[in-house]
Amino acid sequence: MTHYMRPQPVTTRKFITPGVIVLLLLAANGLAFLAGRFLFGIGAVTHLNNQYPWGIWIGIDVAAGVALAAGGFTTAALGHIMHREQYHVVVRPALLTAMLGYTMVAVGVSIDIGRYYYIWHPLIMWNGSSALFEVGICVMIYMTVLYIEFIPVVTERFIGRVNLPGMLAGLTRPIDRLLRLADRTLDRTMFLFIIAGVVLSTLHQSSLGTLMVIAGPKMHPLWQTPILPLLFLLSAVSVGFPMVICESLLASRSFGLKPEMHVLGRLGRMVAPLLGIYLAFKLGDLFVRETFVYLKEVNTVSVMYISELLFGVVIPMRMFMSPAVQKSPPLLFTAAALVVGGVALNRIDNFVVAYTPPYSFGSYFPSVGEISVTVGFISILVLLYRAAVLIFPVISLPDRRLGPTAKYSVRG
Amino acid sequence: MKSQNRRSFLKTSTVITAAATGLTPTQAHAGPENVLSPDRLGVLVDTTVCIGCRNCEWACKTAHGIDTPPLETYEDPAPLEKMRRPDDTALTVVNRYPNPADPDLPTTVKVQCMHCDHPACVSACIVGAITKQKDGAVLWDTDKCIGCRYCMVACPFQIPAFEYHKAIQPRIMKCDFCTDRRAEGKLPACVESCPVEALTFGPREELLRVARERVKRSPDRYVNHIYGEYEVGGTSWCYLACTGFDTLQFPKLGVNPAPGVSESIQHGIFAYFVPPVSLYALLGAVMWTAKHRAGDEEDQS
DSSP states (O other), X not given: OGGGEEEOOOOSSOSOOHHHHHHHHHHHHXXXXXXXXXXXXXXXXXXXXXXXXXXXXXXXXXXXXXXXXXXXXXXXXXXXXXXXXXXXXXXXXXXHHHHHHHHXXXXXXHHHSSOGGGTTHHHHSOXXXXXXXXXXXXXXXXXXXXXXXXXXXXXXXXXXXXOOOGGGGGGHHHXXXXXXXXXXXXXXXXXXXXXXXXXXXXXXXXXXXXXXXXXXXXXXXXXXXXXXXXXXXXXXXXXXXXXXXXXXXXXXXXXXXXXXXXXXXXXXXXXXXXXXXXXXXXXXXXXXXXXXXXXXXXSHHHHHHHHHHIIXXXXXXXXXXXXXXXXOHHHHHHHHHHHHHHXXXXXXXIIIISBOOSSOSSOOOOOHHHHHHHHHHHHHHHHHHHHHHHHSSOSEEEOTTOOOSOXXXXXX | OOSOOHHHHHHHHHHHHHHHHHHHHHHHXXXXXXXXXXXXXXXXXXXXXXXXXXXXXXXXXXHTTOOOXXXXXXXXXXXXXXXXXXXXXXXXXXXXXXXXXXXXXXXXXXXXXXXXSSOHHHHHOTTOOEEEOTTSOEEEOTTTOOOOOHHHXXXXXXXXXXXXXXXXXXXXXXXXXXXXXXXXXXXXXXXXXXXXXXXXXXXXHHHHHHHHHHHHHOTTTSOSOOBTSSGGGOBSEEEEOSSOGGGGTOOOOOSSOTTHHHHHHHHHHTGGGHHHHHHHHHHHHHHHHHHHHHHHHHHHO
16 A cells, blocks of 8 residues: 555645634744744743743743654654655654654743843853753754755755746746755655664754752752653654654644555554553662652642553553554544653643742742733644645645655655 | 765765864863853851841942932831842842841841852853853843843742833843952942942852851851752852741742753763764664665565
């Protein structure tokens, strides 16, 4: 079957649907609050203060965003580095998600820092001991790598089809030649970027965990542990495939395509052992540091911790092991969505819930402005994804020409 | 198969690896240095002497160009009713705590940046905008700061404050140990303004000797604990008190420097770039093997 599937632009659907209009409204609402942040400062739209310097813009937009974009490097490792041809149909959608996801992370960081126009400072002002510096540099380089990895999708779409109107007609030839040059060069060097992408991801996914280690006793002991970087890496690796499964099933439904169950089911089967390893370290940490004592009481932290593990790890792990789940789109989607939610919740727990400053005048809960901006960003992300798959060959569709597998798939 | 052959793969990989290792020595040592001079300065705060007049608050604001009502208004003790923290409009504040031994003699505690010997903020700052000076001060550089507020996350004393209501050039605000005043040969503003000499300014080693002397001479007046002597590896500002420091809302901290664990993880992952480069090489090897196995299978079939 896969041999007759080929990534191509989705042409059977229009961009505007009722759902898209809702997303556009949410995006506009977010941008309106964002304007407030730029005109009157961060304090005007957020509930952040000197006791709670980081809120959901870091916890969700950045930390959860990076984790949920892990599908990019996990599928690249599986499809290109381990060279499993059968998974190539999910590599491009995952790459697109990662590219857009990291772009949102970069934008999310820029709006959260007080001096957004100094975002380039870490490039020339280095502090090797800062975990944040490492995360920042890795994310910047990795985002560049993701854009480079996406270039072949652009060249494939536009080589020989560049046709600029009017005044710009003279540019048609040079642009076409540039695309061909990029295509030829990347054909020979893409493997370098693919490996670099996986290495960079491993580094910053784990360093994102190191970030909160320096907060020491200000972070609740249930989450504060020296193995945080390992836990962050393991959870990022286990959320990669579930994220790909969720997206693929949502896209199939939205574009009226047949879900790729034979590929997704097999991806799902691989999730259970990955979650198992994560769970083992999480429980090991709980017992080695004897932090289970904090679970005896019923309060916000214990409820958050248990739900993160139970709904985000244990239940989906059991589900992914069942052959029935691997075959059923709704069940597979449920299991995958639970993992995605669990990891997102874990990042929120680490960066927001676990953070308890020694002095505070009330706890932090995100403001309407913060939630609006975050929801707006996610809406823009979905809209960009939809636009991209309508324009570029990302989603694999049955090929009418019955040609061989896509040219891109043998690359790397 | 339309991809590079084995030789070009190896050639390009070697070049990249060499380039990455070539960068190693300069990058691994990037970051602010922390030279702890034996003569570094500090302030000893004797909370048993402090009368809670808040003159230091007024002097601090005046010295740093922060708006303040006239000194007379500080005679009103009302602000002491509530616990306050330093923020972007007050780099130091005085808080009052009841004294169980004598209700008429409450303890008042001046709070400001402790100027740690191994500051978490310096280790955390993404651009190295915060540095530990040889004279003991921990200073913030407005030309570098990007406003990420990671220093605020890192600080164990929760001191750095941020100007949340400024859209352009918001600053991180904290005590700067009156570096400008000291350059002119003056005392820190708070020390100079204190009418009862609750604040003693001098070399940290000498202050600790004075503190130990005071505790030894009046064991009834003090608890036998100099807060800041060992906390998070030592701080430039040290405190004496008549009761346990936990009752005065000092955070209970260990003796290890606050950035210790984080830095050892960071330096472990980046030990001369060996782990990332090895991972790169390993993945390259896996990729090469996997592709050739796949290639062989195709040839046979």
